[in-house]
Amino acid sequence: MIKDINWGELGFAYYRTDWNLRSYFRDGQWGELVATNEETIPVHMGAPCLHYGQQSFEGLKAFRGKDGKIRLFRTEENARRMQRSADYLKMAAPSIELFVEACERVVKMNADYVPTYESGASLYLRPLLIGVNAQVGVKPATEYLFVVFAMPVGPYFKEGFRPISVMIDRDHDRAAPFGTGHVKVGGNYAASLLSSVETHDAGYSNVLYLDPATKTNIDECAAANFYGIKGNSYVTPDSHSVLPSITNKSLCDIAEYLGLKVERRQIPVAELAEFSETGACGTAAVISPIGMIYDPSTDTKYNYGTEAGEWSKKLYNTLRGIQYGEIADPFGWTKVIE
Numbered sequence: 443m444i445k446d447i448n449w450g451e452l453g454f455a456y457y458r459t460d461w462n463l464r465s466y467f468r469d470g471q472w473g474e475l476v477a478t479n480e481e482t483i484p485v486h487m488g489a490p491c492l493h494y495g496q497q498s499f500e501g502l503k504a505f506r507g508k509d510g511k512i513r514l515f516r517t518e519e520n521a522r523r524m525q526r527s528a529d530y531l532k533m534a535a536p537s538i539e540l541f542v543e544a545c546e547r548v549v550k551m552n553a554d555y556v557p558t559y560e561s562g563a564s565l566y567l568r569p570l571l572i573g574v575n576a577q578v579g580v581k582p583a584t585e586y587l588f589v590v591f592a593m594p595v596g597p598y599f600k601e602g603f604r605p606i607s608v609m610i611d612r613d614h615d616r617a618a619p620f621g622t623g624h625v626k627v628g629g630n631y632a633a634s635l636l637s638s639v640e641t642h643d644a645g646y647s648n649v650l651y652l653d654p655a656t657k658t659n660i661d662e663c664a665a666a667n668f669y670g671i672k673g674n675s676y677v678t679p680d681s682h683s684v685l686p687s688i689t690n691k692s693l694c695d696i697a698e699y700l701g702l703k704v705e706r707r708q709i710p711v712a713e714l715a716e717f718s719e720t721g722a723c724g725t726a727a728v729i730s731p732i733g734m735i736y737d738p739s740t741d742t743k744y745n746y747g748t749e750a751g752e753w754s755k756k757l758y759n760t761l762r763g764i765q766y767g768e769i770a771d772p773f774g775w776t777k778v779i780e
């Protein structure tokens with residue numbers, strides 16, 4: 443029985459579900475996935491995840507479709523990305539099979555928490571990888587814990603597909619030029635909190651970071667990639683310090699499928715004036731259309747209108763339609779969880 447929850451009222455916040463799955467890496471190998479309803483994890487106070495940031499996480503969603511079936515979206519891509527993050531931080535990585543199995547089982551075990559199709563909400567999955575052994579010394583951990591938990595999250599656009607305002611931040615970087623920007627690790631988020639709070643206090647929804655080496659090109663928002671529409675092109679930054687978003691990768695394929703040209707290249711700040719539409723993209727919202735970008739260094743406002751642009755709407759509707767099983771999935775991105 444699907445739970446009787448007011449799905450539409452949920453935001454993006456922890457919500458207890460029945461089961462999470464865990465596996466430990468010890469003595470050089472991953473153990474069995476164990477299901478538990480325990481919400482806390484035992485971590486030694488000398489664990490590298492607590493002191494030196496040896497941790498990585500992922501985020502993906504399961505959707506209850508129009509046909510009642512539950513679908514997961516591109517889980518293998520998240521598995522591969524966690525492997526890249528783990529490699530870069532010298533952590534043991536779960537195999538693709540282990541990662542995918544954990545995600546699929548956690549959805550099945552918590553199927554009653556997958557929101558109704560009508561609600562527009564979804565089940566968010568949070569895979570987490572941390573170095574856990576007693577250590578204190580600065581070197582890679584020898585033992586790791588891989589956890590996957592899930593929680594229902596509300597529809598992102600409660601008041602419709604409304605454009606947001608973002609602000610360029612030249613005073614802080616979320617990552618170094620050849621640092622950890624390209625991998626999904628908590629340290630990047632810790633580094634973005636100050637500018638995120640300051641930006642919100644200034645009345646903007648999100649920060650737009652520039653490339654940390656030259657501060658001349660667009661990188662991305664704190665937790666979402668950036669794209670712009672210019673003529674018949676979907677343009678998105680090519681930068682070592684940008685996290686490769688699976689949503690963005692999917693939107694690039696959809697853009698081509700819909701007849702746009704895709705350009706992955708540097709985007710100088712001044713080119714913002716030449717886009718007809720811009721947006722931020724990621725699992726949370728798929729697309730947040732950007733209505734205005736403010737650059738305080740030149741006191742310039744780049745305006746894209748108070749309504750989402752045509753291409754942003756088409757891209758959003760297509761990706762969301764695939765995820766909710768409303769339209770055929772020509773790419774084979776979704777997997778029905780029986």
Ligand SMILES: *Cc1c(COP(=O)(O)O)cnc(C)c1O
Nearest residue numbers: 665666667685687688689724725
């Ligand atoms: C997770 C994340 C994104 C979005 O990636 P998706 O795979 O689309 O959810 C974008 N930028 C950063 C910095 C991220 O951590």
